Amino acid sequence: MKNEENGKKGAESGFLLSNLPSRHRAGRAWQLVFLASTVIGILSLTALLLNILDSSFGFVILRAKTDPATFAVNGIPLEDQTKDQLVNLLQGKLSRGAYNKLENEQPFAGRSRAEVYGIVIERLVKYEVEETWSLWDSVTRSGEIRAYAAEQYPGDKLTFISWLTTDFVSRPQSSEAVTAGIRTAILGSLWTIFITILFAFPMGVGTAIYLEEYAADNWLNRLIRTNINNLAGVPSIIYGILGLAIFVRLMEKLTSGALFGLVDPTTANGRTILSAGLTLGLLVLPMIIINSQEAIRSVPQSLRKASYGLGATKWQTVWHHVLPNAVPGILTGTILAISRAIGETAPLVVIGASTAINMDPSGPFSKFTTLPIQIYQWTSRPQAEWRHLAASAIVVLLAMLLSLNAAAIILRNRFARKY
Amino acid sequence: MNLKRRQRPGENVIQTLLFFAGFFSIFTTLGIVYELGKEAWLFFRLPEVNLWKFLTGTSWQPHINEFGILPLVSATLVTTAIAMAIAIPLGLAAAIYLSEYASKKTRNTLKPVLEILAGIPTIVYGYFALTFVTPLLRSIFGNNIVEIYNTGSAGLVMGILILPLIASISEDALNAVPRSLREAAYGLGATKLEVAIKIVLPAALSGIAAAVILGVSRAIGETMIVAVAAGAGPNFTLNPFQAAETMTGHIVRISGGDLSYDSIDYNSIFAIGLMLFFMTLTLNIISQRIVRRFREVYE
Numbered sequence: 001m002k003n004e005e006n007g008k009k010g011a012e013s014g015f016l017l018s019n020l021p022s023r024h025r026a027g028r029a030w031q032l033v034f035l036a037s038t039v040i041g042i043l044s045l046t047a048l049l050l051n052i053l054d055s056s057f058g059f060v061i062l063r064a065k066t067d068p069a070t071f072a073v074n075g076i077p078l079e080d081q082t083k084d085q086l087v088n089l090l091q092g093k094l095s096r097g098a099y100n101k102l103e104n105e106q107p108f109a110g111r112s113r114a115e116v117y118g119i120v121i122e123r124l125v126k127y128e129v130e131e132t133w134s135l136w137d138s139v140t141r142s143g144e145i146r147a148y149a150a151e152q153y154p155g156d157k158l159t160f161i162s163w164l165t166t167d168f169v170s171r172p173q174s175s176e177a178v179t180a181g182i183r184t185a186i187l188g189s190l191w192t193i194f195i196t197i198l199f200a201f202p203m204g205v206g207t208a209i210y211l212e213e214y215a216a217d218n219w220l221n222r223l224i225r226t227n228i229n230n231l232a233g234v235p236s237i238i239y240g241i242l243g244l245a246i247f248v249r250l251m252e253k254l255t256s257g258a259l260f261g262l263v264d265p266t267t268a269n270g271r272t273i274l275s276a277g278l279t280l281g282l283l284v285l286p287m288i289i290i291n292s293q294e295a296i297r298s299v300p301q302s303l304r305k306a307s308y309g310l311g312a313t314k315w316q317t318v319w320h321h322v323l324p325n326a327v328p329g330i331l332t333g334t335i336l337a338i339s340r341a342i343g344e345t346a347p348l349v350v351i352g353a354s355t356a357i358n359m360d361p362s363g364p365f366s367k368f369t370t371l372p373i374q375i376y377q378w379t380s381r382p383q384a385e386w387r388h389l390a391a392s393a394i395v396v397l398l399a400m401l402l403s404l405n406a407a408a409i410i411l412r413n414r415f416a417r418k419y
Numbered sequence: 420m421n422l423k424r425r426q427r428p429g430e431n432v433i434q435t436l437l438f439f440a441g442f443f444s445i446f447t448t449l450g451i452v453y454e455l456g457k458e459a460w461l462f463f464r465l466p467e468v469n470l471w472k473f474l475t476g477t478s479w480q481p482h483i484n485e486f487g488i489l490p491l492v493s494a495t496l497v498t499t500a501i502a503m504a505i506a507i508p509l510g511l512a513a514a515i516y517l518s519e520y521a522s523k524k525t526r527n528t529l530k531p532v533l534e535i536l537a538g539i540p541t542i543v544y545g546y547f548a549l550t551f552v553t554p555l556l557r558s559i560f561g562n563n564i565v566e567i568y569n570t571g572s573a574g575l576v577m578g579i580l581i582l583p584l585i586a587s588i589s590e591d592a593l594n595a596v597p598r599s600l601r602e603a604a605y606g607l608g609a610t611k612l613e614v615a616i617k618i619v620l621p622a623a624l625s626g627i628a629a630a631v632i633l634g635v636s637r638a639i640g641e642t643m644i645v646a647v648a649a650g651a652g653p654n655f656t657l658n659p660f661q662a663a664e665t666m667t668g669h670i671v672r673i674s675g676g677d678l679s680y681d682s683i684d685y686n687s688i689f690a691i692g693l694m695l696f697f698m699t700l701t702l703n704i705i706s707q708r709i710v711r712r713f714r715e716v717y718e
Contacts, residue, residue: 027612031520037512038529044579045536051551206440214434228444233703235640237667241692245454249680282447315433343540346642350674372542379546379647387550394543
């Protein structure tokens with residue numbers, strides 16, 4: 001009897017022991033699977049960034065309609081000529097009507113040299129992109145490409161270019177890939193974000209203060225809280241549809257600027273920067289509220305008690321003690337919300353960001369395009385050269401977002417207080 | 420000495436202003452429901468449109484007055500299903516790795532990197548899908564099988580977009596499981612894997628379920644990836660290698676041009692939008708309910 005029991009125990013522990021190596025093996029195998037999944041996520045990020053850089057540089061074959069050498073004045077080649085020389089050249093070579101049209105859009109006196117040079121290239125030299133290669137191909141197969149270019153495109157220019165240049169950032173939009181730039185789009189993005197902040201920041205922080213400091217626990221305030229959480233989950237395109245119905249259509253008089261007599265009422269419509277900024281404002285409002293609420297909540301109760309104890313009113317307590325301590329958190333949350341708004345595309349397409357715009361926006365009632373919209377437009381075109389431009393614009397967009405996020409992190413680390 | 424409470428009109432004004440700021444969000448919701456509802460109502464009242472055919476029709480051809488939403492819904496389902504097939508296993512595995520295996524230092528470097536993925540604008544993912552994933556799929560499966568625009572590559576890239584969302588929320592849920600549970604399991608002789616899968620994962624299930632539902636809702640509402648990479652033109656198919664237009668993709672394409680008000684196209688985007696709104700709202704509410712009702716509260 002006793003022996004039997006012992007035998008059973010022995011068998012069991014033997015069973016456990018024999019089981020243990022395979023359990024450990026399974027453990028190690030799965031650990032590898034878990035690690036691999038994490039690595040896949042990071043590899044995707046790397047692939048995405050490399051893919052964009054790969055498209056931002058590379059060989060192109062450019063064909064000039066008119067050889068730029070024919071525009072040399074007194075032996076000075078085109079690229080070294082001054083702005084005045086270039087303007088004279090335009091005056092001489094363009095038809096009078098075309099020249100006056102350019103002058104009317106924006107006087108030549110007010111344009112930069114780079115811009116005038118861009119016009120000369122666009123209107124007179126007229127480079128056309130014949131074929132392009134990615135950075136990887138350009139580096140690994142450069143000999144092959146040179147041979148191919150010499151054979152297929154004799155007399156045309158094969159150059160290694162960076163699609164992303166300072167000119168690309170400072171030039172307005174154009175219908176030619178070689179002269180296209182993103183200044184209009186960047187300014188459009190900045191104007192839109194400015195309106196968004198102006199609207200969403202006070203509104204969001206106000207709501208957060210109300211919910212955290214004033215609101216009693218009743219059904220109305222619970223409804224507001226639930227509602228904000230739900231709004232945070234609404235797809236951005238729905239906000240676009242809302243903006244189209246409310247800001248663009250219903251409030252057209254206000255958003256087009258016609259109410260203030262600032263624009264020509266016959267051509268004005270509600271598809272303006274103001275509508276776009278307000279739409280994005282609605283979109284990021286829940287994010288700002290939720291982040292600000294968290295920041296306000298983390299201010300310790302003892303601060304408020306001390307302030308009340310000294311006879312301060314509610315608002316004095318909030319304004320002089322709660323808010324200053326919550327500001328780093330509120331700003332961090334707001335910056336993150338803004339970087340979301342900068343990258344947002346879908347709602348702006350729906351409310352009708354214009355695409356063929358080469359005039360810089362001059363105020364909240366201007367027609368506009370933004371950086372993501374420009375990227376969307378260029379990506380949608382089938383020709384390869386526009387894809388390269390889209391990649392360069394993405395680099396600029398990501399750089400903007402990265403610096404915003406870095407600012408948020410620095411802000412958080414610098415002002416973070418522990419109680 | 421007068422001890423009566425002093426009236427402070429300024430305080431009251433501020434409180435009222437703050438209340439209106441708080442109440443504004445209710446207006447936003449009402450605005451969404453009212454505007455979507457109104458225009459959708461105008462759409463369904465049109466003689467060409469019929470609610471039953473709208474919900475069951477398999478052809479969306481506005482120019483011949485056929486308004487069946489199923490082709491748009493099927494494309495949305497295909498992209499969402501592919502995205503979740505990528506995002507759920509990978510996101511969950513990444514969450515388990517970060518929470519249970521990784522050292523604190525590794526976790527604090529890897530998690531922000533994953534969160535960068537979540538902060539990249541979706542148009543950039545669209546570009547990635549069209550210029551990297553689609554050529555990759557075409558070189559693997561053949562150019563005659565995979566079309567230039569296809570729901571497969573849009574779905575794959577959407578999965579990459581949603582992966583960090585699921586990983587991040589699930590990791591928070593796993594992290595919230597108290598240490599005593601793990602120690603008890605170790606004390607009974609469980610291996611690390613057994614602790615992670617049989618003890619921690621079930622305890623965090625409500626948070627993980629909420630993350631998954633949130634991910635699905637995000638995938639349904641995702642727009643720019645499908646607008647760029649999935650193709651233009653409704654197509655009633657479940658084949659991920661063919662071009663098809665999702666609900667969101669259709670709204671973007673239709674409103675991309677200068678859409679004239681009171682046209683049937685204008686009204687139709689509100690009907691589609693209303694459907695989209697209710698689908699995502701339902702998912703979001705379910706997710707919040709799960710978190711609230713099934714949250715295990717320890718201590």
